[in-house]
Amino acid sequence: MIDYNDFFADRVKPMKGSAIREMFKRMADPEIISLAGGNPASELFPGDELSKIAGKILMTSPTLALQYGTTDGYPKMKDCARARAEKVNSYRDGDAIIIMTGANQGIDLTAKCILNKGDKIIVESPSFIGSLNAFRTYECQLVGVDMDNDGMRMDKLEEALKANPDAKLLYTIPTFQNPTGTTMPLERRKRLLELCKEYNVLIIEDNPYGDLRFSGEDVPTIKSLDTEGRVIYCGSFSKILSPGMRLGYIVGPAALLEKIEILKQVNDVHTPMLTQLMCVEFMKKYNIDDYIEKNRALYGKKCKAMLDTMEECFPKGKLEWTVPEGGIFLWCTIPGFEGDMNDIVNKCLEKKVAIVPGSNFAIDQSLPSNQFRLNYSSVPIEKIVEGVKRLGEVLTEVL
Ligand SMILES: Cc1ncc(COP(=O)(O)O)c(C=O)c1O
Known part of the structure; x- marks a missing residue:
């Protein structure tokens, strides 16, 4: 063999x-x-609802559902995803949006777009294995920052940036983090932005769980605090509708997303049309909230x-x-x-x-x-x- x-x-x-x-x-x-x-x-x-919706789509719009689609996403799906991002003030003038085959793809392609071999990326320690493995495939150096019950520690982030002033990217899951379940308070989010500005580091804010709060008060996303296009925001329908439909999205400055769109073209051409259409129809017919x-x-x-x-x-x-x-x-x-x-x-x-x-x-x-x-x-x-x-x-x- x-x-x-x-x-x-x-x-x-x-x-x-x-x-x-x-x-x-x-x-x-x-x-x-x-x-x-x-x-x-x-x-x-919502299996019953989605089975009816899928049947109807395939009966009434088979060409749309089964033909190739556009790489950045079906326009009405982009509207749905934009509405989710706007709900948390995370879509600003000059931003673009791309529908991704899960947030995981958005994180992977953003890293692919930014990281050269040997580049440094700052991450929470511990962090989501899917993202860490995506970063590892680009042969970059992962710089871990310790956490406490309020997420990434800003004193440790400052230390990490001082020791690695050439870091290019920071990846964070500030809300209900995977694996720790912790949430970064507003003051830390502001400090994180300040430090990333000082060291000129781009930020990936991964927020697949933000909608799933069951106690306490909402905290603004880091993206909503960003005024200079430093944050790339990743959202997902996996935890609010269905992970098997593989629907996620990224929001960020158009100039950056143009390049990421080319990478997606290479990667999977576009996210399946059928699940995009199903999601749009579900959101039209029912109140997803x-x-x-x-x-x-x-x-x-x-x-x-x-x-x-x-x-x-x-x-x-x-x-x-x-x-x-x-x-x-x-x-x-x-x-x-x-x-x-x-x-x-x-x-x-x-x-x-x-x-x-x-x-x-x-x-x-x-x-x-x-x-x-x-x-x-x-x-x-x-x-x-x-x-x-x-x-x-x-x-x-x-x-
Ligand atoms: C922190 C985090 N980001 C991203 C993802 C991937 O989400 P998706 O199913 O949209 O690819 C997960 C899934 O578990 C996750 O925990």
Whole structure:
């Protein structure tokens, strides 16, 4: 058999797949309770509505749905995405918008447009593995900035910029961050913009969870504070409608998006017309904010169930965790733990519950981690409670 290692490009050789996706493969066992993934709640998917809409589109507009479309997106879909961005003051004069095949593509192509081999990109540590892996494929240097319960620490960002004044790009998920669930307060967002201005760094603001607040007050997006076209804003319909429809978008200065559009042309020509048309029709017929409201209420309940069970079943005084005000994740730390987090993960799998070790979200994935991520959106409340109880048993045994 051929040894493909002789053929792989240098830039992909060191890359590791997402352990979460690997875990999905091991989770074929239906008895496993997954607190590992990042799926939105499928019990609320508007399946009936979307099946009728898809049928109607294919009956009445087959050519539009099945023919090639324009790279920047179906115009009415662009209007829908623009309306979402405007709702959070994140579309300004001089901006353009491109519909992406998921926000992930928007992040990837923005990085591809900006980063040369060896360039530096500043990221939260820990951060979303999909984006980190996208950046890694451009053979750039990831510079991690520590976080606390209010997201990226500005003293640490300043240090990182002083040490890397030539950094070109900063990637942040300021609201309900993946994996930590934390939200950056307004003052930090202002400071982040100031520092990026001082060091002339462009910013990717990734905001797939911003609509999913279930407590506390909304905080303005960084994009809404930006007056000079420094921020590229990435939005997604994955967590407010359906991830399988693969609909996301980027908003940013037209001069920059023109180039990114060329990269998208090369990448996938355009985002599927059928799902764009379905989304437009859904938003015309139904109030998407009502649908989002149902999700928010459900996630609030699920998060509370998880936190209450953690309080009850985790060994007392041994763990710390974030308390999210929205989104779908929370982040646990075991202070002083020097064991192997993979042992905990494997013991959990024996008890048929899945969690993700922190090293997956680390800048240097080879370092040991004393942290893990929990997701509360994707399984029903009874399973969250049962899953956290089993996790509590493992933690009590190990710690
Ligand atoms: C922070 C973050 N950004 C982007 C994405 C990707 O979203 P999409 O499904 O729109 O590609 C995710 C998905 O989990 C995410 O957590």
